[in-house]
Amino acid sequence: MDHPFLSTPKLGFGLMRLPKLADGAIDIEQTKEMVDLFLDAGLTYFDTAFVYDGGQSEIAAGKALVARHPRESFTLATKLNVRVSADQSSAEQQLLTSLERTGAGYFDYYLLHAISSGNLPKYDEYRIWDYAARMKEKGLVKHWGFSFHDSPELLDRLLTNHPDAEFVQLQINYADWESDSVASRRNLEVARAHGKPVVVMEPVRGGALANPPQRVRDILAAADPAASPASWAIRFVASQPGIMTVLSGMSNLDQMKDNISYMRNFRPFSAEESAVMENARRALLDVPSIPCTGCSYCTEGCPMQIHIPDIFSARNRDIIFGQTEFAKRRYQQITADSSGADQCIQCGQCEAACPQKLPIIDLLRQAAEAFA
Ligand code: SF4
Ligand code: SF4
Structure with a gap:
């Protein structure tokens, strides 16, 4: 697959798990250091969302990135989420609020956020698809697409019904590669069949694959003692055809340094590395666990406020x-x-x-x- 988006550097900075101070606020000074390190490495893609950290992520993007670097030196993505809007007009207002919070002037990439069969009727009812296209015409958005959590069959239907969506964001990682619920491999294949570049989310499944079970660690360490488990997870997805960039939700400078060390000059998996990864994937399947990604979509509506x-x-x-x-x-x-x-x-x-x-x-x- 040949597409101009595929020349994007293969590591993206996901701003959903930014470092925090003791009082729970985002650590802007450390975020600034991370942003600078990221840009210095020649990496350019930043990803936030209207709902991340109740809006604090977009504000942090404004302070640490937009206010301190030339606008054309990076690309910024954010997302509109109908879950937090009671009607069409307040959903549409999200873009203007995101622009205010970040000061970005425009978004390079704008996404309908976390589409699934559960919330799709609301995206349709509010005509957010048309809204995104209109905002592109107005120049407030350069490109638009959607992030997605559902079946390959629904993804195929959406890309057929909305051929002007320019890219999709999918949950892809080696733990979910063949799972029925996430269907990483099959969803990626659907996107490729429609010629849509893919932004990857959850490549280390909310951090879990940075600390996999011992038997998985042993397989990876035997193949390359110097490579971190997170590096295997991220390089695995970045090596797949059709990937635009892989978002890593980095939470501190050390994680960023580790990510940059193997993604600055990204080298796709060799055949031997692919075989090692397949062994590790199979070993992981044997370990029971709760496959929660920590996205927190469940907590907002919980009447008992259970964490x-x-x-x-x-x-x-x-x-x-x-x-x-x-x-x-x-x-x-x-x-x-x-x-x-x-x-x-x-x-x-x-x-x-x-x-x-x-x-x-x-x-x-x-x-x-x-x-x-
Ligand atoms: S249980 Fe909650 S945090 Fe975990 S994956 Fe589901 S919605 Fe996300
Ligand atoms: S009360 Fe129980 S079932 Fe209801 S949202 Fe909270 S955790 Fe879920």
Whole structure:
């Protein structure tokens, strides 16, 4: 596949997990250092969203990136999310708010955010597809596309119905490569069949593949003791044909230095490296875990304000790594000032919002039992 977007540097800076200060605010000074390091390495793609950190991510992009670097030296993507808008006009207002927060003047890439069968009717009802195209005509958006969490069949239908969408953003990683729920490989193939470049999200599955189970680490380390597990995960997806860039949600300078070390002069996988990755992928399938990416889409509508992804993260420390006492302590910290897993009233709002289609109610019941 030949497409001008495919000349984009293969590492993108995802601004959804920026470093935080003790009071929970984004650490702007460290973010500035990360932005500078990223640009110095010849990398250019930044990705935020209207809903990230309640708008703080876009504001941080404005302060750390837009206000300090020539506008043409980087590309900035953001996203419109109908989930937080009660009507069409407030959904459309999101773009203007995003422009105000960032001061960017225009967005290089604008996305309809996290489309799934659950929220698609709202994107259709609000005619956001037409809105994105109109904003492109006005020059507020250079290119538009959508991020997607659903089946290859739905992706095929959307790209058929909206051929002017210029790219798609998909969850692709080696853990989800053949999964039924995420279907990384099959969704990528659908995008390629429609000639759409793909921006990759969750290449290390919310950080989990940076610390995979020991048996996976052993396979990777035997092949290259110097390469981090995260480097294997990111290079795996960047090596696939049709990839525009791979977003890494870097949270500190060390992660950025590690990412840049192997992505600055990106080298696709050799045949031998692909074989190693396939062994690691199969080994990972044998380890049970909760495949939660930490996206937090489930928490906003929870009437009990249960910290679902944090609870699953603690549970995975136990399930994957056998760190039972650590996991229990972590659970106690998480639930010290909020509802516990046992306070779920089974309303189902979280399950409807979860892009991974996790059986959250049942998983919370299991967590409540394990951490009792
Ligand atoms: S089912 Fe439970 S965890 Fe999910 S939104 Fe309802 S109360 Fe919250
Ligand atoms: S449970 Fe689902 S919606 Fe909630 S953080 Fe995990 S993956 Fe995201």
